[in-house]
Amino acid sequence: MQNFKAPQRDTLFVTNELFGFEAHYQRLGFEDATDDLVRAIYAEAAKFAENVLAPINASGDEEGCQFNDGVVTTPTGFKEAYKQYVDGGWPSMSHPVEYGGQGLPYSLSTSMAEWFSGANHSWAMYPGLSQGCMETLKAHGTEEQKKIYLEKLVEGSWTGTMCLTESHCGSDLGMLKCKAEPAEDGTYKLTGTKIFISAGEHDMSDNIVHIVLARLPDAPAGTRGISLFIVPKFNVDASGNITDRNTVKCGSIEHKMGIKGSATCVINFDSANAILIGEPNRGLNCMFVFMNMARIGTGVEGLSATEAAFQGALAYAQDRTQFRSMSGVKNPDGPADPIIVHPDVRRMLLTQKALREGNRALAIYCMQLVDITQHDQSVEEKKLAESKLALLTPIVKAFLTETAQETTSYGMQVFGGHGYIKEWGMEQLARDTRICTMYEGTTGIQAIDLLARKIMGSKGELLNVFTSEIKSYCATIRDKKQFNHWSNAIESHVDEWLQMTHDIGLTAAKNPDELGAASVDYLMYSGYVTVGYFWLKMAVVAQQKIDDGTSEVDFYNAKLQTAKFYFDRMLTRTRSLVSAINSGSENLMQMDAEHFYQG
Numbered sequence: 144m145q146n147f148k149a150p151q152r153d154t155l156f157v158t159n160e161l162f163g164f165e166a167h168y169q170r171l172g173f174e175d176a177t178d179d180l181v182r183a184i185y186a187e188a189a190k191f192a193e194n195v196l197a198p199i200n201a202s203g204d205e206e207g208c209q210f211n212d213g214v215v216t217t218p219t220g221f222k223e224a225y226k227q228y229v230d231g232g233w234p235s236m237s238h239p240v241e242y243g244g245q246g247l248p249y250s251l252s253t254s255m256a257e258w259f260s261g262a263n264h265s266w267a268m269y270p271g272l273s274q275g276c277m278e279t280l281k282a283h284g285t286e287e288q289k290k291i292y293l294e295k296l297v298e299g300s301w302t303g304t305m306c307l308t309e310s311h312c313g314s315d316l317g318m319l320k321c322k323a324e325p326a327e328d329g330t331y332k333l334t335g336t337k338i339f340i341s342a343g344e345h346d347m348s349d350n351i352v353h354i355v356l357a358r359l360p361d362a363p364a365g366t367r368g369i370s371l372f373i374v375p376k377f378n379v380d381a382s383g384n385i386t387d388r389n390t391v392k393c394g395s396i397e398h399k400m401g402i403k404g405s406a407t408c409v410i411n412f413d414s415a416n417a418i419l420i421g422e423p424n425r426g427l428n429c430m431f432v433f434m435n436m437a438r439i440g441t442g443v444e445g446l447s448a449t450e451a452a453f454q455g456a457l458a459y460a461q462d463r464t465q466f467r468s469m470s471g472v473k474n475p476d477g478p479a480d481p482i483i484v485h486p487d488v489r490r491m492l493l494t495q496k497a498l499r500e501g502n503r504a505l506a507i508y509c510m511q512l513v514d515i516t517q518h519d520q521s522v523e524e525k526k527l528a529e530s531k532l533a534l535l536t537p538i539v540k541a542f543l544t545e546t547a548q549e550t551t552s553y554g555m556q557v558f559g560g561h562g563y564i565k566e567w568g569m570e571q572l573a574r575d576t577r578i579c580t581m582y583e584g585t586t587g588i589q590a591i592d593l594l595a596r597k598i599m600g601s602k603g604e605l606l607n608v609f610t611s612e613i614k615s616y617c618a619t620i621r622d623k624k625q626f627n628h629w630s631n632a633i634e635s636h637v638d639e640w641l642q643m644t645h646d647i648g649l650t651a652a653k654n655p656d657e658l659g660a661a662s663v664d665y666l667m668y669s670g671y672v673t674v675g676y677f678w679l680k681m682a683v684v685a686q687q688k689i690d691d692g693t694s695e696v697d698f699y700n701a702k703l704q705t706a707k708f709y710f711d712r713m714l715t716r717t718r719s720l721v722s723a724i725n726s727g728s729e730n731l732m733q734m735d736a737e738h739f740y741q742g
């Protein structure tokens with residue numbers, strides 16, 4: 144989309160007015176992250192997204208990546224944009240000063256990542272993967288590894304990848320086969336093939352640091368026998384200087400539906416030099432740092448697609464004229480009224496708007512939790528934030544990307560047939576964002592993570608922690624009579640959520656398939672209630688601003704009107720989800736696999 148605008152005002156509403164980020168940053172010791180600095184960073188990020196990334200989005204899709212004998216060339220302008228990104232200091236923003244970073248909060252760089260992805264999803268994949276690689280090294284690397292690899296990644300002269308998937312295993316990593324044999328000098332020789340590796344090979348950086356899952360020779364079977372390794376594209380000496388080429392080669396790149404400017408690579412490791420990160424056989428635990436960050440990042444990609452689709456559809460609906468409004472002419476000087484007068488077009492636009500703003504609140508709330516887990520001095524606060532984040536990570540990943548399928552589809556639908564052709568960028572958004580429900584763990588896998596691992600695995604404790612927050616908040620606004628209706632709706636959903644969880648636990652004790660049968664509907668239910676909670680909070684803030692005599696009455700009124708739309712038309716989607724959940728597993732499991740197709 145050529146005219147993408149970074150949503151500065153809405154982001155500031157969420158960070159400052161909803162979540163009190165000015166105080167949050169000061170409390171965590173980010174003295175430099177003053178409101179003035181944050182606004183200056185927003186302004187620069189907006190310029191970069193709008194003027195550098197958006198103009199090469201459609202051309203990047205058209206041109207795609209080229210592969211020639213192991214060498215990948217990214218679309219015209221991608222490399223130059225990456226150089227500008229590095230020159231602007233963006234890679235280092237939220238990393239420690241001791242490794243060359245700027246020491247700013249994670250939430251600041253990740254909300255900017257939303258804008259970069261909204262402007263150009265494919266391009267944003269390259270720095271996005273690097274961020275996860277840096278987080279893994281920060282959390283699990285030795286000081287020497289950090290000195291050699293992290294500094295270059297923070298600087299942006301090297302980029303990173305995440306190498307998990309093999310042809311026979313994606314979700315079920317316990318089956319992976321890549322092998323790492325110990326070498327005499329304490330390093331390893333890694334052999335095997337990884338597929339679907341984003342940013343696995345490209346022309347933007349001097350070196351590529353692959354973070355690779357592989358097995359040691361004596362490793363136990365399954366996920367308990369997986370270790371994590373650094374495998375650089377170019378070998379590096381003890382001072383961090385590039386020496387010669389490692390035996391890592393890109394075998395091919397995929398031809399795919401969307402994100403065509405993002406190189407999705409087959410990577411062959413042929414006895415490649417590798418260095419162990421963390422403990423042997425504990426690789427999956429280390430990789431979870433990367434995966435959790437990447438899951439929030441993928442949810443944010445979904446949000447960014449919703450934002451871009453909404454912007455495109457709204458501009459078109461205000462301009463395109465078809466028919467007269469049923470309730471009387473609205474554009475007497477023209478031959479017809481703009482399509483935004485039609486209730487059904489408004490239904491689509493408001494669905495996009497309600498998800499754009501509600502989902503942003505959920506995403507930024509999670510970013511705030513990450514800040515706390517990384518920087519809070521209080522052990523209790525950290526533990527509380529970790530619990531909430533554990534529960535919300537699969538929700539943010541799956542709910543924001545599943546709803547992006549609907550919002551980007553509406554992006555096309557609002558345009559009618561013009562949405563289906565390339566010119567307007569709407570079909571590209573739908574294609575680009577389609578992958579988001581699949582990579583970083585499919586929606587099905589996130590749903591099992593939420594219901595089986597997080598909720599049942601903690602005997603409901605993680606859910607209790609978050610629902611207590613919601614209930615406490617609802618109790619604090621009881622005197623605000625005009626919000627009782629919405630607040631009661633959220634509270635009764637919370638009761639239903641807890642009861643339903645208890646009931647699923649009981650049926651699953653007798654039949655484990657009940658968990659899988661309920662899981663995706665349960666996750667979507669959790670998403671609608673969670674976003675409903677944030678809409679309630681946003682409405683209360685908006686009303687307060689109006690009562691205080693704000694000069695931005697239209698902005699806050701629109702928040703209240705969108706909240707009404709959400710409570711009337713979107714939170715109510717939980718009814719059909721509850722019916723599906725309560726129907727149990729039999730309707731899914733009774734048919735024999737060989738009877739699915741009857742001719």
Ligand SMILES: Cc1cc2nc3c(=O)[nH]c(=O)nc-3n(C[C@H](O)[C@H](O)[C@H](O)COP(=O)(O)OP(=O)(O)OC[C@H]3O[C@@H](n4cnc5c(N)ncnc54)[C@H](O)[C@@H]3O)c2cc1C
Pocket residue numbers: 305306307308311312313314315338339340341342399407578581582583584585586587588591659
């Ligand atoms: C463009 C692109 C970029 C990618 N980037 C990377 C990358 O950078 N690094 C990397 O390592 N990988 C990457 N991947 C791989 C991606 O993460 C995997 O494709 C994904 O995890 C799913 O694995 P799979 O494709 O093997 O599907 P499978 O695991 O075979 O799953 C197939 C289907 O079965 C379902 N399923 C499987 N098990 C269960 C279960 N227990 N319960 C319910 N449903 C289940 C899944 O939900 C899915 O619908 C990328 C993929 C693509 C297409």
